[in-house]
Amino acid sequence: MSAEALLQTPLTGAHRRAGARMVDFAGYDMPVQYAPGVLKEHLWTRAHAGLFDVSHMGPGFVTLETRSGDPAADHAAISALIEPLICGDVAGLAPGQLRYTLLLNEDGGIIDDLMIGRPLWENRQGMLYLVVNAARKAVDFPLIATAIDGRARLDRADDRALIAIQGPEAAAVLGGIVPEAAGLGFMRHARFDLEGTGLLVSRSGYTGEDGFEILALPEMAVKLWDRLAADPRVEPVGLGARDSLRLEAGLPLWGHDIDETTSPVEAALDFALSKKRLKAGAIRGSARIARERAEGPARVRVGLRVLQGAPAREGAAIADAQGHEIGVVTSGGFSPSLGAPIAMGYVPPAFAAPGTALQVIVRGRPQTAEVASLPFTPHRYHRAAA
Amino acid sequence: MRFTKDHEWVELDGDTATVGITAYAAEQLGDVVFVELPAPGKKVEAGGDMAVVESVKAASDVYAPLSGEVTAANGELSDNPQTVNDGPESSGWLVKIKVADPSQMEKLMDRAAYEAFLGTL
Numbered sequence: 001m002s003a004e005a006l007l008q009t010p011l012t013g014a015h016r017r018a019g020a021r022m023v024d025f026a027g028y029d030m031p032v033q034y035a036p037g038v039l040k041e042h043l044w045t046r047a048h049a050g051l052f053d054v055s056h057m058g059p060g061f062v063t064l065e066t067r068s069g070d071p072a073a074d075h076a077a078i079s080a081l082i083e084p085l086i087c088g089d090v091a092g093l094a095p096g097q098l099r100y101t102l103l104l105n106e107d108g109g110i111i112d113d114l115m116i117g118r119p120l121w122e123n124r125q126g127m128l129y130l131v132v133n134a135a136r137k138a139v140d141f142p143l144i145a146t147a148i149d150g151r152a153r154l155d156r157a158d159d160r161a162l163i164a165i166q167g168p169e170a171a172a173v174l175g176g177i178v179p180e181a182a183g184l185g186f187m188r189h190a191r192f193d194l195e196g197t198g199l200l201v202s203r204s205g206y207t208g209e210d211g212f213e214i215l216a217l218p219e220m221a222v223k224l225w226d227r228l229a230a231d232p233r234v235e236p237v238g239l240g241a242r243d244s245l246r247l248e249a250g251l252p253l254w255g256h257d258i259d260e261t262t263s264p265v266e267a268a269l270d271f272a273l274s275k276k277r278l279k280a281g282a283i284r285g286s287a288r289i290a291r292e293r294a295e296g297p298a299r300v301r302v303g304l305r306v307l308q309g310a311p312a313r314e315g316a317a318i319a320d321a322q323g324h325e326i327g328v329v330t331s332g333g334f335s336p337s338l339g340a341p342i343a344m345g346y347v348p349p350a351f352a353a354p355g356t357a358l359q360v361i362v363r364g365r366p367q368t369a370e371v372a373s374l375p376f377t378p379h380r381y382h383r384a385a386a
Numbered sequence: 387m388r389f390t391k392d393h394e395w396v397e398l399d400g401d402t403a404t405v406g407i408t409a410y411a412a413e414q415l416g417d418v419v420f421v422e423l424p425a426p427g428k429k430v431e432a433g434g435d436m437a438v439v440e441s442v443k444a445a446s447d448v449y450a451p452l453s454g455e456v457t458a459a460n461g462e463l464s465d466n467p468q469t470v471n472d473g474p475e476s477s478g479w480l481v482k483i484k485v486a487d488p489s490q491m492e493k494l495m496d497r498a499a500y501e502a503f504l505g506t507l
Contacts (some may be wrong), residue, residue: 038442039417240416240443310420311440334419334442341420363422363438 009055010161010218011225018229018236026134028056031238038240042336045207045245046377049167050237051228058132059157059215060141062148067126074126075118081148082128086116087264087283089274090128096120098129098187098202102264102272103140108285109260110267111143112136113252115204120190129189129200131162131213133254161221166211166245168380169233174201174212177227181212186381194220203382206242208249208375210382247342248335250303250374256314257301257330257344265292266346268301268374299327299346303374304360306332306341309367312360318345319359323366326351326358337377344374387475388494391503394451395475398491403452403483407439410504412474416441418467423459423481430456430483432490437480439470448480452490458482 006029015022020031031053033041044050062082067074079091088101098117102110117129132140137158145154165174175182180192181201189202200215216224228234243253252258258267263285270293277283278290306312311334318327332343343360351358356371388396393411397404412418422438430436430450437448459481462469470478485491495503 032443033416037416039419042442244442310422310438310445313445334440336442 007056009053010221011053011055011163014222014225014229015053015236020236020238023239025239026056028134030056031236033238033240034236036235038238038244039336041235041237041241042244044235045167045209045237045241046337047168049165049169049173049211049231049234050207050241050245051225051234052164052166052237052242053161053225054164054213054242055158055161055221056134057158057162058130058134058137058140059160059162060130060132060144061155061157062128062130062144062152063155064126064152065150071122071125078126078128078152081152082116082144083277083282084284085144085147086114087273087277087289088116089277090116090118092274093118095122095125096188096190098189098204100272102269103132103143104264104284105260106284108263108283108288110254110258110262110264110269111260112140112254113258113269114140115202117189117202120188135255157215159218161216161218161225163214163216163221163225163228164205164211165214165228165234166205166207166209166237168210170209170211171382173228173231173233174214176231177224184212186210186383194224199224206249206251207245208251208377208379208381209245210380243331244333244336247331247333247344248337248375248377249379250344250376252301252344253331262301262346263289263292263297265289266297266299266301296349298348300349300352301330301344302347302352303372303376304329304332304343304345304358304369305372305376306343306360307368307370309341309365310362311341312343312362312367312369316343316345317361318347318369319361319366320351321357321359323359325361329360332360335376342372342376343369347371388451388491388496389500389503390449390451390494392449394448396451396491396494398485398488401485401488402457403454403485403491404479405436405451405481405483406479407448407470407474408500409474411446412471412478415439415446416443416471418470421460421463421467421470421480423463424456426456426458428456430454439480450483451494452483452485453487454483454485456481457484
């Protein structure tokens with residue numbers, strides 16, 4: 001382990017005061033759990049509202065060096081600089097819209113998954129909001145800065161705090177403090193004012209629940225965290241439950257379920273591909289991606305229900321019903337909502353249909369499992385009434 | 387009751403030792419969701435693998451504090467693994483071992499020594 005001091009977030013003091021158990025995560029001193037523990041924190045988030053410090057992640061802004069003043073032209077210009085790096089459609093984002101996308105290498109492998117957003121306000125066009133993974137900041141930020149060099153600049157915002165509030169009561173809780181936030185649609189973001197300080201609020205998250213992620217300056221973040229945590233509907237939730245929540249929601253974690261060898265097709269993230277850009281061959285790794293879409297990939301990410309025995313964790317082998325090894329578990333554990341072990345992993349497409357009987361090998365012993373459709377627990381994102 | 391540095395406890399009755407994980411270990415592990423226990427008849431070696439206790443997040447090995455033969459496993463834990471948290475040093479016991487040599491107990495810590503050890507962690 002590195003002898004360097006761990007990085008702190010603006011909320012580290014609040015976690016310690018709350019009695020959190022702290023761990024090194026991507027070089028940050030982060031709460032893995034609070035007093036109630038992973039199981040109860042997980043279930044609380046599904047039933048009420050969980051409060052998460054995700055300040056270790058990598059928010060940032062890319063902004064045109066010279067804006068024309070024409071909002072549409074400026075958005076098109078900044079999109080043209082970023083799109084070559086990613087697989088999604090940025091030019092087509094509506095003002096205020098946020099999209100999940102992937103940074104790809106030349107072979108179509110996933111360098112990282114990230115959020116990208118177009119500002120809502122007309123006077124901020126020509127700028128994009130990005131949030132990358134903590135463990136990939138050192139790769140992503142230089143890659144982006146180099147690609148846009150001279151035409152746009154990257155301003156990292158990871159010295160600020162990023163707070164997530166997730167769960168069925170999240171909108172009511174945050175709406176009591178920032179009323180405009182409750183009016184945001186799913187995957188929309190906007191800047192709101194709280195006591196004279198700007199907050200960048202997005203209706204998004206990584207738990208499968210309705211909720212928000214809030215980028216705030218450190219001093220305001222501490223005040224906001226304390227106000228949110230004081231609400232009886234809210235409990236702070238550590239990275240342990242964040243992981244079990246995202247697993248139940250079927251959401252991949254970079255470095256585990258996806259990496260530079262996996263393509264968007266293998267990872268079952270086709271929805272993130274811009275069909276138009278793919279057709280034009282304008283996505284990195286287009287040849288591989290188009291081939292995999294036409295002929296099927298060699299392996300594909302699936303969900304697994306482990307029907308007997310111990311949880312199958314990352315690295316456990318997956319075998320067919322006859323015991324021949326066909327794949328590997330990339331994330332696995334116990335699902336608090338289902339009260340049973342679940343996992344994600346890669347298998348050949350012939351074994352990917354939900355209901356397919358498989359085995360997972362845990363500590364040398366085969367246990368029965370079956371392919372399950374993802375997510376394991378239904379997404380409950382906010383959908384605005386028509 | 388005697389203790390190991392790996393946070394197992396042992397209580398000896400004649401030549402039968404009851405073994406479990408300490409309250410400290412259970413607290414560190416968090417909610418137990420699965421327990422894997424050896425079948426009766428299995429021979430275990432002091433310091434060798436004996437059982438696995440799993441939380442939502444991780445699997446933790448439990449080592450045999452003494453050498454001997456497993457005579458019973460706590461069947462309650464397959465249906466209610468949470469019992470390990472509810473009574474780690476009582477109803478949440480893991481296995482009973484017929485001990486080859488009861489004098490092995492003398493190498494283990496008594497409660498005062500174990501608590502002093504916890505203070506160093």
